[in-house]
Amino acid sequence: MLLGLGGFGCGNATVELPVERAVLTPPPRVPAPIERDHPARVVVDLEVVEKTMRLADGVEYMFWTFGGTVPGSFIRVREGDRVEFNLHNHPDNKLPHNIDLHAVTGPGGGAAASFTAPGQSSRFEFTARHPGLFVYHCATQPVGLHVANGMYGLILVEPKAGLPEVDREYYVMQSEFYTRGAYGEEGDQPFSMDKAVREQPDYVVFNGAVGALMDERALTAKTGETVRLFVGNGGPNLASSFHVIGEIFDKVYIEAGDRVNHHVQTTTVPPGGATIVEFGVETPGTFLLVDHALFRAFHKGTLGMLKVEGPENPVVFQPGEVGPEERRAPRVPSESAPAPTPPPLEGALEESMRRGKKVYAASCLPCHQADGTGMARVFPPLAASDYLMEDLDRAVDIVIRGKRGEIVVNGETYNQVMTPQNLTDRQIADVMNYVTRSWGNAGEEVFGPGRVREVRESGKERGR
Amino acid sequence: MRKLLWVGWMCWVSGVGAGEMARVPAGRFVPLANSVDPVRVAAFRMDRLPVTNAEFLEFVKANPEWRKGAVRAVFADEGYLRHWAGPLELGDAAPPDRPVTSVSWFAARAYAEWRGKRLPTVAEWERAASLTPEAEARARVLAWYAEPLRFPLPAVGSTPANEAGIRDLHGLIWEWVEDFDAISVTSRAADGDRPSPFFCGGGAAGVADPSDYAAFLRYAFRGSLSATHTVAGLGFRCARDEENTP
Amino acid sequence: MRLRVLVLLSGILPWIVRGEDACCAAPPAEAETGSAWSDTSLFHLESGFVNTEGETVRLADLAGAPTVMAMFYSNCPTVCPRLIAELRRLEGELKDGAAERLRVVLVTLDAERDTPERLRTYAEHMRIDLKTRRLWSGEAKDLRTLAALLGVRYRKEANGAISHSAPIVLLDGEGRIVARMKGAGVDTTAFVRTLQEQLDPEAL
Numbered sequence: 027m028l029l030g031l032g033g034f035g036c037g038n039a040t041v042e043l044p045v046e047r048a049v050l051t052p053p054p055r056v057p058a059p060i061e062r063d064h065p066a067r068v069v070v071d072l073e074v075v076e077k078t079m080r081l082a083d084g085v086e087y088m089f090w091t092f093g094g095t096v097p098g099s100f101i102r103v104r105e106g107d108r109v110e111f112n113l114h115n116h117p118d119n120k121l122p123h124n125i126d127l128h129a130v131t132g133p134g135g136g137a138a139a140s141f142t143a144p145g146q147s148s149r150f151e152f153t154a155r156h157p158g159l160f161v162y163h164c165a166t167q168p169v170g171l172h173v174a175n176g177m178y179g180l181i182l183v184e185p186k187a188g189l190p191e192v193d194r195e196y197y198v199m200q201s202e203f204y205t206r207g208a209y210g211e212e213g214d215q216p217f218s219m220d221k222a223v224r225e226q227p228d229y230v231v232f233n234g235a236v237g238a239l240m241d242e243r244a245l246t247a248k249t250g251e252t253v254r255l256f257v258g259n260g261g262p263n264l265a266s267s268f269h270v271i272g273e274i275f276d277k278v279y280i281e282a283g284d285r286v287n288h289h290v291q292t293t294t295v296p297p298g299g300a301t302i303v304e305f306g307v308e309t310p311g312t313f314l315l316v317d318h319a320l321f322r323a324f325h326k327g328t329l330g331m332l333k334v335e336g337p338e339n340p341v342v343f344q345p346g347e348v349g350p351e352e353r354r355a356p357r358v359p360s361e362s363a364p365a366p367t368p369p370p371l372e373g374a375l376e377e378s379m380r381r382g383k384k385v386y387a388a389s390c391l392p393c394h395q396a397d398g399t400g401m402a403r404v405f406p407p408l409a410a411s412d413y414l415m416e417d418l419d420r421a422v423d424i425v426i427r428g429k430r431g432e433i434v435v436n437g438e439t440y441n442q443v444m445t446p447q448n449l450t451d452r453q454i455a456d457v458m459n460y461v462t463r464s465w466g467n468a469g470e471e472v473f474g475p476g477r478v479r480e481v482r483e484s485g486k487e488r489g490r
Numbered sequence: 491m492r493k494l495l496w497v498g499w500m501c502w503v504s505g506v507g508a509g510e511m512a513r514v515p516a517g518r519f520v521p522l523a524n525s526v527d528p529v530r531v532a533a534f535r536m537d538r539l540p541v542t543n544a545e546f547l548e549f550v551k552a553n554p555e556w557r558k559g560a561v562r563a564v565f566a567d568e569g570y571l572r573h574w575a576g577p578l579e580l581g582d583a584a585p586p587d588r589p590v591t592s593v594s595w596f597a598a599r600a601y602a603e604w605r606g607k608r609l610p611t612v613a614e615w616e617r618a619a620s621l622t623p624e625a626e627a628r629a630r631v632l633a634w635y636a637e638p639l640r641f642p643l644p645a646v647g648s649t650p651a652n653e654a655g656i657r658d659l660h661g662l663i664w665e666w667v668e669d670f671d672a673i674s675v676t677s678r679a680a681d682g683d684r685p686s687p688f689f690c691g692g693g694a695a696g697v698a699d700p701s702d703y704a705a706f707l708r709y710a711f712r713g714s715l716s717a718t719h720t721v722a723g724l725g726f727r728c729a730r731d732e733e734n735t736p
Numbered sequence: 737m738r739l740r741v742l743v744l745l746s747g748i749l750p751w752i753v754r755g756e757d758a759c760c761a762a763p764p765a766e767a768e769t770g771s772a773w774s775d776t777s778l779f780h781l782e783s784g785f786v787n788t789e790g791e792t793v794r795l796a797d798l799a800g801a802p803t804v805m806a807m808f809y810s811n812c813p814t815v816c817p818r819l820i821a822e823l824r825r826l827e828g829e830l831k832d833g834a835a836e837r838l839r840v841v842l843v844t845l846d847a848e849r850d851t852p853e854r855l856r857t858y859a860e861h862m863r864i865d866l867k868t869r870r871l872w873s874g875e876a877k878d879l880r881t882l883a884a885l886l887g888v889r890y891r892k893e894a895n896g897a898i899s900h901s902a903p904i905v906l907l908d909g910e911g912r913i914v915a916r917m918k919g920a921g922v923d924t925t926a927f928v929r930t931l932q933e934q935l936d937p938e939a940l
Contacts, residue, residue, distance in 0.1 A: 076638060088636045117569060120639045120723045121707065122714030143714040144721045145569050166714075168706045171635075216636035219703060529894075563775040564885065595884060599877075608877070668880065672891035717884035 043067040043108055050099035053233045054245060056195040056256060057102040060184050065106035072099060073114040074123045074142075074164075074177075081203060081229060082236035082327065083387040084212035089176040089234070090121065090164070096234030097199035097260060098162070098179030105157040105186045110149065111136060117145035123172065126165035128298070129154055129181050137165035157185035159282035159300045161258050170262050174204055174222050176234060178260035180300060185284070192304060193251035198239070200268070200295065200317060200328060201260035202227035209326060210388035225263040230322040232315060232330040236388070239315065239330030241396050247307050249336025252276075254304045255315075261297025267318040268293050268301065270332065272311065277304040292318050307334045308342045312401070324445070329392045345402070375459060375472055382460030385453045390461075393444075398465040405442065406435040409465030418462065418471060422481045425454050451475035451482065511535040511730065512655040514618045521616070531617040536610055537727035538656050539646040540663060541601060543574070544586035546593070549601045551578065556597055566594035569720040573641055587645045589663050589725040595717040598666045598726040609668040610729035612712070616705070619659045622652035624702070627660045631704035634661040639723050660704065666726040670712040778885050779911035785843065785874035785882075788856045788866055795882075795911060802914075802934040803839045803907045807879075807888045809846035809898050810858040819902050820862060826904075829928045834935035840869045845883065845890050845898050847876035887916065906931055 048070040049057040075094045081087040092098025103109055113125055122143045126135035130152045133139070139150035163169075164177035180197060204222040205215035209229060221227065232239050239245060247253050259266045269292040278290045279302040287293075295301050307313075315330035316323040323329050387396075390408075394400050398409035408414055413435040414421050428446040432439055449457070455473040462469025514536050518528040550557045557577040561570050572592045575581025584590070593601075595609075602608050610618070619627065630649065644662060651657045659665075715721070773779045779796040787793050804823065808816035820842075827835045842864075844850035850858075855871040858864075864871070874882075883890060890900035906915040906927065915930040 078638060088638065117572075117722055118639055120635065122711050124714075141714045143711070143716075143719050144723065145567075146714075146716075146719060146721075167710045168703045171703060171707075214636075216633055219632060562777075562780045564778060564780055596881070599881070603877075669891065671889040716887075 045069065047071075048101055048103065048109075050093060050101060051197070052093065052095045052099060053097055054196045054198060054239060056100050056182075056197050059188060059191075059195075060102065060104045062104070063186075065104065065108065067108045067110060068103050069110045069112070070101060071112045071114065072101075072125070073116055074119060075116045076119045076121065078214070080235055081205075081215065081231075082210060084384045085205070085207075085210065085236075086214045087203065087205065088214070088216070090119075090123070090172060091176055092125070092162075092164075092179050096176035096178075097197070097201070097258065098177070100179065100197045100256070101162070101181040102184065103154050103181070104184045105154055107154045107183075108151060109154055110151050111140070112147060112149045113140045113142055114147045115142040115144045119144040121172075122166055123164050123177065124148075124166050125162055127152075127162040127181055128160035129156065129158070129162070129183050131155060134165055135162075141166065154183045157183045157284065159183075159256055159258070159279070159302055161260070161298050161300055163260065163298070170222060171217065171219070173260060173262040174202070174217060176201070176260075178258070180256055180258045182256060189254070190304075192254040194245075194247050194253045195256065196245050196253070197256050197258075198232055198245075198315065198330065199234075199258040199260055200230065200232055200266045201234070202262065202264055203229040203231070205229070210385075212384070222262070227264070227326065230264060230317060230326040230328045232328060236327035237329075237391070240391075241331065244312070244331035244333045245315075247332060247334050249307055249310055249334055249339060252304060252306045253332070254302065256300070256302055257295055258300040259295040259297050263297060264319075264322075265297060266295040266328075268295050268303070269316050269318040270303075270305070271314040271316060272309075273305050273307070273313050273332075275303040275305050278302070307332070309339045310334050310336045324392050327392075378456045378473075379460045379463065381453070382456035382458070385449065385457040386460055389447050389449065390457065398461070403438075403440070406433065406438070406440045408461050408467070410436070410467060412436055415462065415467055415469065418458070418469075418473075419481050421462075422454060422458060422473075422478055423485055425449065425457070426478075426482055427485055451478040454478045510537060511728075512538050513732070514614070514621070514654050514656070517617055517620075519613070519617050519620050521613070529613050531613045533732045534610070534614055535730045535732060536614065536618050536654075536656055537607075537729070538651070540589040540658055540665065540725050540727045541598075542586060542646055543580050543584045543588055543590045546590040546601060547578065547580060547586070549604055553600070553604065556600055561594075561597065563718075565596040565718065567718050567720055569722070570594065570597070572720070573722070583641045585642050585645075588643045589646050589658070591643065591663055591725040592720040592722055593666075593725065594720050595666050595670065595715070599668075602726075602728045605728060607728035607730045609666055609726060611669050612667045612672060614729055615659075615665065615667050616708075618652075618654060618656055619705075621654045621656070622660060628702065628704045630661040631707070635707065641722070664708070664711050664721065664724040666724065667712065670715055671717075773911055776913075777911035778907060778913070781881060781885060783874070783878040783881060785872040785878065786852055788852050788859065788871050790852045793870075793872060798839070798841065798907065799911065800909050801837070801839060802909055802931070803841055804904060804931070805841045805843065805886060805907060806902065806904045807843050807845050807883055807886065807890075807900065808902070809844050809900075810850050810854055811846065811896070812898065812900075815900065815902050817862070819904070820864065823904065826924060826928060826931065829924070830932060830935065832932075832936075834932055837935045837937070838868070838931075841872060842869065843872045843874070843879065843882055845879060845888070845900055847874065847879055886913075906934065908934055 043066050045067045048068050050072065051057050072092055074090065074092060076088065076090045077094065078086050078088050089096050115123055122141060124137045124140040124142060126137040128135060130136045132152055136150055136152065140148045142148045160181050160183065162179050162181050164172040166172050178199065178201065180199065204218045205228045206218045207215050229236065237243070257268055275290040275293065276288060278287045278293045280287050282300040282302055293301055293303065311334055313332040313334065315332060317328040393405040394408050398407055400407040406413065413433060424444065425447050429444045432441045452475045455475050455478050458473040461467065462471070512535065514534055516531060516533040518530050520528050554560060558571040558574055559577050569592050573583040580586060599609055647657050649658050649661050652659065779799060781795050784792040784794055806819055806823065808819055823840060827838055830838065844855065850873050852873060855873060859866050859871055886905050887903055888901055890898050892898050902918070904917050905913055908914045914934065915927050917924055917927040
């Protein structure tokens with residue numbers, strides 16, 4: 027320890043401050059707002075852990091993490107606090123690491139003082155002079171690699187007066203991953219430096235993995251509440267066009283500074299930057315968090331959910347008239363009415379369905395949802411779908427070539443664009459086997475790559 | 491026929507006899523930072539393989555002050571030989587043919603001295619490493635970084651030899667060098683106030699080849715060390731001046 | 737037959753020859769536990785250095801009283817003169833005759849050029865009183881070991897200069913580091929305070 031510090035000349039004006047340990051939370055949780063109205067000496071202990079975790083279904087990646095999560099633990103202090111920062115590098119790690127907190131004014135943002143070999147710890151102190159929401163990240167060379175592997179997080183320095191009270195606060199951080207294999211390619215995927223340099227990621231995600239904020243892991247709120255999102259962008263390369271489908275931000279703290287904008291639809295978050303958005307949720311439903319660079323949202327995983335429960339609010343939003351025979355796709359995927367499970371099957375078909383489920387998760391789930399219910403008025407359901415089941419070749423053709431124009435599914439009209447899916451014949455056969463036997467679809471036909479190829483060929487002949 | 495056998499046998503014998511160290515010819519290499527001028531490295535000899543648990547065990551048998559539990563805190567931290575089962579017992583996590591790790595710089599040097607050798611300098615180590623084709627070294631190292639550290643480590647000799655017949659310079663363990671912290675000293679006269687090459691920005695501004703991630707990581711790793719540090723992925727090998735070879 | 741035996745023996749020869757590499761000293765009968773110094777004492781370093789009189793000295797010779805240590809080299813144009821000036825300034829801040837009890841050891845980083853003779857010349861030139869200040873040299877290997885213990889980082893440049901950090905370290909009478917400061921330009925209050933305490937005649 028002695029050998030690591032440059033000197034003992036630090037001013038001792040802070041010795042009288044009360045000492046408290048920082049509460050760190052894993053994403054998407056945020057520590058509670060700070061109650062005290064005076065500065066304190068806040069002790070932060072953050073450990074770097076290198077670990078393999080899920081990046082997408084069937085896809086594993088070796089992440090380098092702050093606190094065991096990507097993004098790393100959320101740190102919350104108050105303007106004027108004296109922060110004692112202890113960085114620990116787990117002894118089983120392979121690499122040295124450090125930390126650069128954008129909240130720190132000082133050499134490397136703390137990086138110079140926190141360069142730590144595996145099995146060692148380092149300490150530095152700083153006074154949090156500037157309020158705001160700041161990115162922190164590892165700054166060990168090569169920095170691009172350390173960040174690309176997941177070493178970033180957020181530190182909030184509350185202004186002295188605190189932030190206005192809201193009902194819910196959440197932590198969301200966008201970032202990219204560059205893998206040797208393509209999106210969805212299974213197995214342990216190593217980092218691809220070539221793609222990182224060319225700035226062509228395979229994954230662009232919220233909170234470190236595809237689906238990290240989806241379905242059972244969605245953010246939640248109730249109608250009538252105010253929601254605050256602390257949104258960061260770990261990069262390493264891409265800026266985010268942050269938007270919540272179906273919501274307008276009442277307040278945006280531009281670039282997480284103290285200038286506030288109002289009534290904003292989409293706000294830019296640069297890599298290494300952050301923003302704070304606040305909005306009231308007035309209607310129930312599932313609101314998708316996206317990067318409005320749409321191909322990232324739908325093909326690379328930049329999709330999250332905010333599920334809001336509560337009574338309908340027709341003043342704010344009233345859906346159109348529905349006919350007596352129609353099933354309305356529920357906005358909140360229903361937990362009370364599960365689809366009937368198909369009878370257990372053995373052998374090749376079961377194998378195909380198992381693979382198909384993974385293909386579905388990687389390619390179809392963002393729009394059609396994990397339970398096939400799609401999204402009312404937007405994405406047609408596949409669950410108990412008349413349109414799907416009445417012409418299976420047509421369904422295969424749609425997966426291959428995409429679809430545009432009006433269709434009617436279970437009595438509802440949809441008019442969306444579905445992009446062609448870049449899948450092999452076998453993947454399409456697998457996903458068809460899965461979908462046609464799931465969520466109330468009573469499929470009996472068994473798909474193989476041969477059939478898919480026939481549909482593909484005949485589609486070509488028709489010149490489409 | 492007998493003559494043939496004799497010749498064959500002698501060739502094999504002389505090959506084995508000279509087997510432990512390889513000659514690294516003199517050459518130039520460009521250091522990553524602090525200088526854009528190539529550095530000239532004189533010819534020297536380097537161990538073909540990292541030092542193994544078995545070899546280090548011999549050392550601590552003869553030198554009890556370097557045993558696990560006995561070593562002074564001023565020469566090694568608490569993690570010293572943490573994967574060994576006991577002071578004179580290797581155990582399952584440290585089989586004999588695996589590289590010894592969790593040894594401090596002081597311990598590595600003591601071992602080298604005991605063997606009549608020394609640690610290689612940074613320049614010598616990087617010179618030896620440069621004898622592996624760059625693309626191959628980089629690929630192996632980046633793949634290594636993508637995996638967690640697992641114990642027991644792979645055996646020494648498990649990665650291919652380079653041009654000089656030296657193995658395991660890439661993708662097995664980090665290795666101590668004699669002047670591991672030399673690179674983190676900046677020559678003020680030359681660099682002025684340029685930020686350290688180890689941190690954000692400094693690296694882009696002052697380094698010879700920013701795309702050589704493998705080298706970057708090695709330099710960064712060395713810069714994070716202190717002489718008493720023991721690290722689970724850090725071992726060493728020995729070197730020797732060329733003149734001393736019998 | 738004899739030929740075959742010879743052939744066989746020649747095969748074993750390399751191993752015998754290699755055995756020379758493994759050091760020859762037999763292990764001591766018992767592991768020594770009797771050392772007086774604490775686990776963190778630098779006096780465990782047994783290497784010998786050489787003073788300006790050409791005598792062999794060891795760190796353990798400094799036992800019994802605190803010592804301020806720093807590393808330098810005589811051809812250093814900027815950092816070292818400042819280091820020496822800083823040491824003088826520290827001395828000036830001591831009270832109650834502590835300055836008289838202050839012992840300073842400066843060790844060179846330059847094994848090649850800084851011979852004892854060269855260091856004597858340097859001391860004269862820099863007006864360093866060799867009665868209270870010691871200048872040590874040694875083998876390059878041992879100087880590097882000491883540098884590692886003191887936390888001095890250095891590198892020889894192509895032009896012969898040595899770039900180095902210049903901390904000033906205080907060892908207590910048992911060889912433990914009790915205070916450290918950067919060579920120049922920092923607040924020295926804490927260091928001087930510890931130094932004063934260490935030099936208190938009650939403590940000695």
